[in-house]
Amino acid sequence: MMLLALDIWFILEKVALIATIIGLSFFIAMYTTYAERKVAAWLQDRRGPNRAGPFGLFQPLADGGKLFFKEEIIPLTSNRFLFILGPALAMITALLTSSVIPWGASYVDGSINIPLQVADVDMGVLIVFGIVSVGVYGIMIGGWSSNNKFSLLAAIRGASQMVSYELPMGLALIAVLLMTGSLKMSVIVSHQIEHGWHILYQPLGFIIFFVCALAECNRTPFDLPEAENELNFGYHQEYSSMKLGFYLFAEYINMFISSAVMATLYFGGYDIPFVNESAWGLSPLMFSLMSFAVLMAKVLFFLFVFIWIRWTIPRFRYDQLMNLGWKKLIPLSLVNMLLTAALTLWLNK
Amino acid sequence: MNVTPYIFWFLSVLALFSALMMVTSRNPVYSVLWLIGTFFAISGHYILLNAQFLAVVNIIVYAGAIMVLFLFVIMLMNLNRETEPQKNRWLKFIGALAGGCLLLVLVAALKDAELKSQQAMVGGGSIGLIKVLGKELFTRYVVPFEISSLLFLSAMIGAAVIGKKETSQTLNS
16 A cells, blocks of 8 residues: 555554654663662662562652652743753654664564664764764753753753764764774674674774763763752753653663664674574564564663763763863774774775 | 655745744844754755765754854853844845845846756765765865865864963963
């Protein structure tokens, strides 16, 4: 059946995939808030949330319900339209990146071939980068439209931090692209399945990328936009109810997606190391589900590292943050890029 | 029935409307946001022409970097509707006249262009993909490409020099 020259089944397949990924992002983000509190409690020798349900498992639902039923306040002096646009943009940009990540091996059964990826475009990695660079607007618009000095300061801090750390992130990415020779996410994964994970060849690049991911997600030690003791509460100070919830939630979705991006770029995506799982003769459905579960395991590990770092390392000072970004990470990533380029050229000759 | 014309008209209307709103809005922050909308619509046009690289780079460079700096400056200067300078009526008249002249020149220049015989290739072609584009840039157009990169470098150094000068003066005084 064709509608406007588009295959209706193709659209249905993609819509189902998008809905699944968004639902999954929300679910994982919800339970990352729970994991954050449990891990924090564990690291600080406490019990953590344990009242709502067994082991406190319903705590995220209780938190969400609380945010929904809180009074919604829009400050009179704020810019009403932009005030609402800010958290919406933060959420949209957080969710958009998931569209180019390959979530598992394609489901191939005879003539049916369903890739577990919304869009396997030629520009995969660059699209991730583009969405990250647009992600600044949610914070900036929210902070400015609140018409509060602290919010504005926090928004400007956040924006300059994100703009600064985009550069070393991009330079670290170029080294990966030099090795694969393609920007397609699916090709990057299949290259790693054949030649070994990128973390083996790009340890420095991965460290740079990871530090930048921490900064882009506004996580400790780079959570200066919400430094409570300097800026009260940060760029979302004037927000209440679910709009505040969107900002807080977008941070966890960002963590989830950037974990998935790191697993895909450096840790082989949905590949199991040391074995050739495609020769096991699993049924196509089982094979796809297993590859998806492997990627999820890697993502959960990264999420744990994010939380672990937050409760271990104190916050940077602002000048230290800028020094680290511009004077250490950028030269390091440039050296890494040049070395990779020279080695690639030398080995391919 | 193909879906491309609908997308084309939608994107064109979006681009023109946001461009108009960018010029006419009184609040400079709104102007910047409408301009970002225009960039997204133009990127959509690039994607229709299968110029994927151009589309993404347009977003990264213009929407993601340059407009952020614009927004930065405007937010820090706290420009509002009240602080916008009221222009002289004659100035507005002369501005309209100059704009009209520019439009006339553009129409005259485009009148003889063979636009009708050159139809854009929609949704196909590989010239906009990164592999082809990179090869073209680094073989056929390598000299202009490198010269433009030198220009960017000189602009960057110039900005750094200007920035440094002012801080040393303020420190001395």
